[in-house]
Amino acid sequence: MTERPDLSTKLDAATFRSYYYLKEELVSFCRENGLPASGGKEEITERIACYLDTGRINPVKKVSKSRKEVGVITEQTIIEPDFVCSEKHRAFFKEKIGNSFSFPVAFQKWLKTNSGKTYAQAIEAYYQILEEKKKGKTVIDRQFEYNTYIRDFFEANPGKTLQQAIACWKYKKALPGHNRYEDADLTAVKDL
Known part of the structure; x- marks a missing residue:
């Protein structure tokens, strides 16, 4: 190597x-x-x-970071340009969706790219995103190579441990080329 x-x-x-x-x-x-x-x-x-x-x-x-202060949020409120997840937003969505609410990346992206729509539409989008997530593999942004690698490792090796996945990741990132999981990476865990 x-x-x-x-x-x-x-x-x-x-x-x-x-x-x-x-x-x-x-x-x-x-x-x-x-x-x-x-x-x-x-x-x-x-x-x-x-x-x-x-x-x-x-x-x-x-x-430019000039953002307007967010006022009272209702379902009819328009999503502001340059949306930023805040405690005020979290409180609104928890009230409407429930305590299980979180800001998954896909929902954050939806909010940031849909200014001008209402928060009622955002709630609908949240549930749709959750349904899509249940149906299949979510897309992990390119900069999160480690997360993608670990997910793909477990998809290909359901019986393996996180320790083995991390050992393979360390082996892979030390090699030139891409950092996507391949079965050949398992050479890093033959001794584990």
Whole structure:
């Protein structure tokens, strides 16, 4: 097995992209090399790749954070632009849906992309999202590679343990290439 290279300025972007690095490692690299360390993992990855290939530091995209205070929420209230999950929103949905309410990622995305609709429509969407989740595999966003890997590991190996899944993940992320589960990763747990 090849050793994953340390994240340094000696890497080129292609090599860097072919290995898995934690967000903490990416942020540390940025700070050590004078790059902005803000943003999500994908944004930081792009910034580092550009820097490794060109030596240029791409500016951070400014996001305006001027948000209006949310007033009283009713079912007829319109979902505000730039929706942010707050305690006020959580209290509203718990009152309407029940104490089992949570903000699953799919529902958060729905709320953020459906400003202008009513909270009554949001409640309907919540129940629809729960039904869809029961029917099949949910989509995990690209930046959550670990979660996707662990889910796929257990789907392919129902009798295995979390310890074995984590051992396979550690083995996989040290290899160049993609970080999706493959049966060949089980070589990491032959001794467990």
